[in-house]
Amino acid sequence: MRSVLMQDREVRVAEVPDPEPGPGEVVVDVLACGVCGSDLHCVAHGADVNAATRNALGVELMDLSRPVSFGHEFVGAVAEYGANTQQTLPVGTRVVSMAALLRETPAFVGFCGPEVPGGYSERMLLSEPLLMPVPDHVDTAIAALTGSLAVASRAVAKAELGPDDVALVVGCGPIGLAVLAAPGSSTWRR
Template sequence: MKAAYFLDGEVHVGEMPDPTPSKGQVLVRTHSCGLCASDTHFLHAGQAVIDLSKEYGGPYASLDLAQAFVPGHEYVGEVIDYGPDSKRAISPGRKVTSIPIMRQSGTHAVVGFSNSCPGGFGEYMLLDEDFVMEVPAGMDDAMAAMTEPLAVGLEHARRGLPVSGDVPLVIGCGAIGLGVIAGLKLAGIAPIVAADFHKSRRDLALKMGADIVIDPRELSPYEPIADLGMRQVNLVYECVGVPGLLQKIIQSVSFGARIVMGGYCMEPEQLLVFAAQNKRLTVHFAAGEEPQDMELALRSIDNGKVDVSAWIGARIGLGGVAQALAEMSGPQAPVRTVVDPRKL
């Protein structure tokens, strides 16, 4: 199959072996796949992630960067076939997406971060038939590919146990932060405050349902907010993942606040426990999405309750992957560029 694959810290486009499904595995022809910041992390610093997984436990410990692998974990594809003795619940020709986890046939891998389970930057993928979900007929491929990134934000949103009366603050309005805003909105939580240094991201936060957006250089989002009748935020979602930010939040929030750590920080973080204890703070650590989040994300995109169309920038072929990954970190970059591996 044709694929964009990673090897030796570079993006290559060429032929990779066609995957063959085993029992419980679905062979899928990829239609669209989103490019994620985690793809660039693995391109440039993948060994650090692997080493952390080996030392502390994590899903990436078995990935071997000395061998080529095909990234892409935000995908939609067409069912082609199943491995022997599979359930075959979804008919060939139907489109599906899934949580990017493979647990069938003795394999435990993250699709797109595995040498045995190629991701959506290739023409074909293997998916776990227990996790695949059928995409509604007529749904745009690129929109369906946004299911996984939206689902991450939905998981983070519910991890904070939001209730009526909360005033949440979302720090960082990339895909995760925008998904958190969407999840809070779906749960009927308001008002929602969002903070980001970049106007384009703050504008997207408003489109996703934020009520107030703040440039932290101009106004502290932790202080009483005039537009909220001098109320203060009490539930903070950290969606950035830079060292020092958690301690900054601890120092800044008011008594009894809750904090959700959603941004992935792979560097040591120093905390002054004294400050957190005196304020009786609660810190939740969020991770990846679960099947219930994928189901809600797909349903919400399909019925229009969450509009992710503003996330989608260019739609490219395999030949554009390297450049798109190099350009995706800037503030003016789209939330998601989408690759169609059927095109060069």
């Protein structure tokens, strides 16, 4: 299958093996994937991102000595179930998921190598317990923005700003724009 890979700050499309689901895992066909600012930041400043995650979490987000498969804001369609799955969602169901595989050593989907392809691939692996079906009335492209919209909505809620408070949104990337559009932000002065 085709997958977008990054190595040495270069991005390319490559052929990689189809993913094989492990216990509790599901293969999904990728329907849409948003381009997250963190993906772009990882391409330009991967070593700095790793230093920051090492300092904050004690682990590096990516192994920069090998190709990295990005894409963690996605919508997929269930294609195949691995062993030890409940199979409660029919094949073909559109889903979103937290971008993690629940393995003995967890994997951050969208920041691993080609063996754990991200959303910029034709297919990817997800952990069945983390799957959330996309309602029929929600457009696939909109559902791929779930992560950015959730971060923005939470930021607006946590700010607890009143009508006389002034907020400053620095940066109009996906999250900054979503902050301006989030419910509750209408009291903000723009």
